[in-house]
Amino acid sequence: MLINFLLKGNKEAGYTLIEGIIQLSVLMVFSQIFAITVGLLHKTEDNVTNPTEIDWALFIQDVETYLDNVEILIVQREDMGIRFRKNGEEFDIELYENLIRKQKNRLGHEQMLLHVKSISVNLEGNSLKFAVEFMNGIKKEHILYVTFHSE
Template sequence: MRFNFLLKENKESGYTLIEGILQLSVLMMFSQIFAITVGWLHKMEENVANPTEIEWYLFLQDVETYLNNVEAIMIQSEELGIRFRKNGEEFDIELYENLIRKQKNRLGHEQMLLNVKSILTTLEGNSLNFGVEFMNGIKKEHTFYVTFHSE
């Protein structure tokens, strides 16, 4: 009678090595997807939440609207920036202290881009290259295509 429990057939199934390997592979797959997603979200947050990036793209869009149908354009040697004539009026986009400003007929002072350390502008044909270094060390560069007014 004592040995009766030893003779009973064990109907419970155990945890097999194959089941463990499958569960471990599924866990590793999901952990890789999670790591890639977290990295992507961090990069997107940097680009979207960074005020320098937002201000730079708004500046580019603003300047782009001014460089269509200009009558003449030149690089300023005294003030770092550009001067162009459009619809009979002169506009300056130049570095002033630590910002880039726009002036109309050398009057007024419209801030376009803040916290700027230096700018570099070059003009080759219809291509205007605009390079900016911000106070935080970030450097940005963009090439605009200038269209001239034809009569």
Template sequence: MLFSQLILFYSMWFKQIEKQFFHAEPIEWEMFSLDIESSVSTVTTIGEQVNQTGVRFVKNGEEFDIECYQSLIRKQKNRLGHEPMLTGLNSCKIQLIENQVLIKVEFENGRKEERTYEVSVSSQ
């Protein structure tokens, strides 16, 4: 009887540890946020795409799109390729509000995240 209680306690404890240390979603969100922040930190031009699916900006003479696409956020350079930046999404919304980019996401497990990124437009 005592042994079964120890096993139950251990399994509950392990699930809590697993949630905190092995759940990659918060880490992916923070890495994505750092990438977005550096991408829009200094741009020549920036504009919102139709339907608020993303933003298009010019940086160092090259055009980039960051947009919601199916269950992910992707980045394209010169409208070519498909670089996944954040995956496992139920919904996504990207807005340009004055000189800020607002990104709202809902992950497949229902967790929601929202962050605003400052855009610095410079003339090069």
């Protein structure tokens, strides 16, 4: 049997070193592509599900609903909030401790935006600029358009 093997030679193809190196190279390329894809997906998920982004968007949308048909608007307490009158009622949107709250006729306390470190409000004509710094260091700003009541 050994003589038969030596005479006929090895007809079976073996697994060569070159084939192993090529397969290992392909595996390494795909593993790097997989790692980069997972990292990008994680970063995208963080941006999409960031509660600060969502809270800020909801706050701006809420404030915009109040700034239509305003009788008077005053930036108050060294730019720490606004006071405005609408439909005969007075509203305050201001920084209170570490949140922005809304009060109606200086009563109650409705939380609008949490975890706020500082706020800056500027009014130029009909443009109201809100700039907020959150406790986590994120800074956001938005310019809102105010429409005043005309009699």
